[in-house]
Amino acid sequence: MTACLDATGRGCFTRTAIIDGGSSCLKTVRTFVEEAASAAGLRQDRAFDLKVAASEACANALEHGGNAGSCLQVSAAGFEDRLEFEVADGGAFRLPHAVDHMQRAHRGLGLPLMVALTDEVRISRPAEGGTRVTLIMYADRPPQAPLT
Amino acid sequence: MTACLDATGRGCFTRTAIIDGGSSCLKTVRTFVEEAASAAGLRQDRAFDLKVAASEACANALEHGGNAGSCLQVSAAGFEDRLEFEVADGGAFRLPHAVDHMQRAHRGLGLPLMVALTDEVRISRPAEGGTRVTLIMYADRPPQAPLT
Amino acid sequence: MELTISRLSNVPVLNIVGEIDHGNAPTVGATIDELIEQKQRTILLDLSQVDYMDSGGISVLLSALRRLREGGWLGVINPNANVRRLLQIVGLALDASFRVFDSVEDAQAAVQTHARP
Amino acid sequence: MELTISRLSNVPVLNIVGEIDHGNAPTVGATIDELIEQKQRTILLDLSQVDYMDSGGISVLLSALRRLREGGWLGVINPNANVRRLLQIVGLALDASFRVFDSVEDAQAAVQTHARP
Ligand SMILES: Nc1ncnc2c1ncn2[C@@H]1O[C@H](COP(=O)(O)OP(=O)(O)O)[C@@H](O)[C@H]1O
Ligand SMILES: Nc1ncnc2c1ncn2[C@@H]1O[C@H](COP(=O)(O)OP(=O)(O)O)[C@@H](O)[C@H]1O
Numbered sequence: 339m340t341a342c343l344d345a346t347g348r349g350c351f352t353r354t355a356i357i358d359g360g361s362s363c364l365k366t367v368r369t370f371v372e373e374a375a376s377a378a379g380l381r382q383d384r385a386f387d388l389k390v391a392a393s394e395a396c397a398n399a400l401e402h403g404g405n406a407g408s409c410l411q412v413s414a415a416g417f418e419d420r421l422e423f424e425v426a427d428g429g430a431f432r433l434p435h436a437v438d439h440m441q442r443a444h445r446g447l448g449l450p451l452m453v454a455l456t457d458e459v460r461i462s463r464p465a466e467g468g469t470r471v472t473l474i475m476y477a478d479r480p481p482q483a484p485l486t
Numbered sequence: 487m488t489a490c491l492d493a494t495g496r497g498c499f500t501r502t503a504i505i506d507g508g509s510s511c512l513k514t515v516r517t518f519v520e521e522a523a524s525a526a527g528l529r530q531d532r533a534f535d536l537k538v539a540a541s542e543a544c545a546n547a548l549e550h551g552g553n554a555g556s557c558l559q560v561s562a563a564g565f566e567d568r569l570e571f572e573v574a575d576g577g578a579f580r581l582p583h584a585v586d587h588m589q590r591a592h593r594g595l596g597l598p599l600m601v602a603l604t605d606e607v608r609i610s611r612p613a614e615g616g617t618r619v620t621l622i623m624y625a626d627r628p629p630q631a632p633l634t
Numbered sequence: 635m636e637l638t639i640s641r642l643s644n645v646p647v648l649n650i651v652g653e654i655d656h657g658n659a660p661t662v663g664a665t666i667d668e669l670i671e672q673k674q675r676t677i678l679l680d681l682s683q684v685d686y687m688d689s690g691g692i693s694v695l696l697s698a699l700r701r702l703r704e705g706g707w708l709g710v711i712n713p714n715a716n717v718r719r720l721l722q723i724v725g726l727a728l729d730a731s732f733r734v735f736d737s738v739e740d741a742q743a744a745v746q747t748h749a750r751p
Numbered sequence: 752m753e754l755t756i757s758r759l760s761n762v763p764v765l766n767i768v769g770e771i772d773h774g775n776a777p778t779v780g781a782t783i784d785e786l787i788e789q790k791q792r793t794i795l796l797d798l799s800q801v802d803y804m805d806s807g808g809i810s811v812l813l814s815a816l817r818r819l820r821e822g823g824w825l826g827v828i829n830p831n832a833n834v835r836r837l838l839q840i841v842g843l844a845l846d847a848s849f850r851v852f853d854s855v856e857d858a859q860a861a862v863q864t865h866a867r868p
Contacts, residue, residue, distance in 0.1 A: 364655050368686065386686070386716040393688045397656045433598050433841050446594035447689050447724070450581050453597075453609045454723050462606035465627060479613060482723055512772050516803065534803070534833040541805045545773045581724050595806050595841070602840050630840055 351377060354413040359400055367396045367412060371423060374414035375475075378421035383481040387455040388423060388473060394448045395425045395471040403427025403469055419477055420457075426470040431463050454482060499525060502561040507548055515544045515560060519571060522562035523623075526569035531629040535603040536571060536621060542596045543573045543619040551575025551617055567625055568605075574618040579611050602630060637665060642738070645676045645745045647711070651683040659690030666698045675706030678741055682712040692724050695732075703731035709744070711735045754782060759855070762793045762862045764828070768800040776807030783815045792823030795858055799829040809841050812849075820848035826861070828852045 353374060357366045371392045375385035396410055415422045434446075452459045458474040501522060505514045519540045523533035544558055563570045582594075600607045606622040635652035646669050654662060662679075669677055677698065681687075699708045708731065713721065718734065721727045727734055735741040752769035763786050771779060779796075786794055794815065798804075816825045825848065830838060835851065838844045844851055852858040 361657055364657055364688075365653070368653075368655075383716055383719070389686065390688045390720065393655060397688075397690075431598075431601050433595075433602050446598070447581075447692065449597045449601075450579075450594070451689055451692075451724070453579050453611070454581050458608060458610035460606060460608045461601045462622075463601070465605075465624070474610075476613070481719065509774055512774055512805075513770070516770075516772075531833055531836070537803065538805045538837065541772060545805075545807075595809065599806055599809075599841070629836065 350415065350417045352413060352415045353377075354411065357396075357410045357412060359409050363400065363410065364393050364396060367392055367410070370412060370414065374416065374421060374423065378414075378416040378475075379477055380421055380475055381481070384475055384479070387481060388421070388475050391452045391455040391459075391473050392423050392425070394452050395423075395473060398448055398471070399425050399427035399429075399469070402432065403429035421475045421477070423473045423475075424470060426464075426468055428468045430467060431461070431469045498563065498565045500561060500563045501525075502559065505544075505558045505560060507557050511548065511558065512541050512544060515540055515558070518560060518562065522564065522569060522571065526562075526564040526623075527625055528569055528623055529629070532623055532627070535629060536569070536623050539600045539603040539607075539621050540571050540573070542600050543571075543621060546596055546619070547573050547575035547577075547617070550580065551577035569623045569625070571621045571623075572618060574612075574616060576616045578615060579609070579617045635661070637662065639665070642678060642742050643745045645678055646674055647678040647680055647741075649680045649683075653686040654684055654691035654694075655686070655688045656690035659688075659694045662691065663694040663697065666694065670698070670701050675702060676709070676745065677702065677706075678709045678711060678735075678745075680711040680738070681714070681717060684717060685714060687713075687717050687720060689724075692720070692726070695721075695726060696724075699726070699729060699732055703729075707731045707733060709733040709735055709741060711738055711741050752778070754779065756782070759795060759859050760862045762795055763791055764795040764797050764858075766797045766800075770803040771801055771808035771811075772803070772805045773807035776805075776811045779808070780811040780814065783811065787815070787818050792819060793826070793862065794819065794823075795826045795828060795852075795862070797828040797855065798831070798834060801834060802831060804830075804834050804837060806841075809837070809843070812838075812843060813841075816843070816846060816849055820846075824848040824850060826850040826852055826858060828855055828858050 355370050357363055368389045371389045372385060375388055380388065399410055411426055413424045452473060456473045457476050457479060460472040462470045464470055503518050505511055516537045519537045520533060523536055528536065547558055559574055561572045600621060604621045605624050605627060608620040610618050612618055635650060635654060635658045638649045640647045640649060648662065648665060666677060695708065702708050713734065721734065726732050733744065735744065752767060752771060752775045755766045757764045757766060765779065765782060783794060812825065819825050830851065838851065843849050850861065852861065
């Protein structure tokens, strides 16, 4: 945990981790998110939602990002009002191939779920290549209302 | 078109439009994007990609955002290095119902397509409710490489 | 994650302990598939001891539900508040063939009175 | 958008002029569905005069392809550079049963030599 200053000069923190892409990888991501959420003072239900969303983003990085079997770089940055979780991978963002698209049954839940569980999702394709997903949770918001 | 200054004090522009949710709505969105892209100096192929992505975002706002038949608020902001297109709707972001999820054939193409066609997509659920989608295109980037 | 199978009035119950994630959800899915192949039309999952579930678990539930909804149903027992909320967010909890029970007793009452909700 | 149907060696060709978007893609889809119901197994779309297409159009192509790929194929003629790139990005252009022709002559040659690529 490194001390840092955000734009307003108030205290915040950043943490990064390189997580081995093995079978317990998503478990390690969850622990990472849990600790960051607790450092940022996120409510326990919001921390759960962020864990699910972060797992989704990391599962995508492993599955589609050309990171399968390799390792994941994740980071968390705490600001006064919010927590930002980020995962970057070196693979270009690609749509599922047309034929897969026809066959996928319950696929494509990942991105909508990330959006539904967090306050903001940013997906960027940096000039240098790869895909970066950022999940933002504000400290003062209630958890998502269920579907009705 | 209003003159404004970005963080670096250099010139930029913002435009907003309220677009009637009728049958020619998406056509109006395309014209809006085309003009903003030309003002921002975006390449013609990148402008095409942004038009497709913006149509996607607006079609979602109309279909899922509780905006069907009503009107859409869109805006474009030009910065020195990029163009940001935004559409906001008053409906909460919701996942497709489970049963729909089982039946959808070629649905769920929208969000991935927006990501694939632009440099950054931000989807936020503001504290006051609704869904806001922001599509960002940097001026100096080449268009997307095709799938291989 | 640990998985054992018991029965409640002849309806199979998967008792799961631990976390259901992308990594181990396929095991749960394979177990459910086997039960469906054995012509089980109603399946229960006891989630009392599941403290975490991600979309790997949700996908397994969705695909089980799709196969069971013609003539059967899928139920979960006592999910914690977070898991329950997740089931609601993905819309599972709104499906007529998906049932959420607060306790084993409630599930038992349901399987005894009717095979279908 | 304007849509007329012609034939190339007995293969139906949808000639589309204008823009294909979410609003009018269902019309294109309905026309294709009718042709498929009339047992057409190969269908061509002449896109030379289409300057814009969004995912509404892509969805129609995907669903036509899904129905034609068993024993037939779907082809487009002369899409502009942007539309062609979109077909590539969504992965359609990689499908073995989907063909992109540079010209009507190329399409003609293909439908004459074999009904299937
Ligand atoms: N990190 C990534 N790198 C490359 N492509 C990605 C990445 N994340 C998502 N995608 C693309 O977006 C599609 C939709 O992702 P998602 O909604 O998570 O559903 P799913 O992973 O189940 O297909 C994926 O199928 C993939 O083509
Ligand atoms: N503006 C919005 N408001 C509410 N929900 C949305 C919005 N945009 C997308 N969604 C949700 O996200 C899901 C995925 O969107 P998308 O990828 O565009 O696919 P599709 O619209 O074809 O289902 C939608 O089915 C919907 O449930």
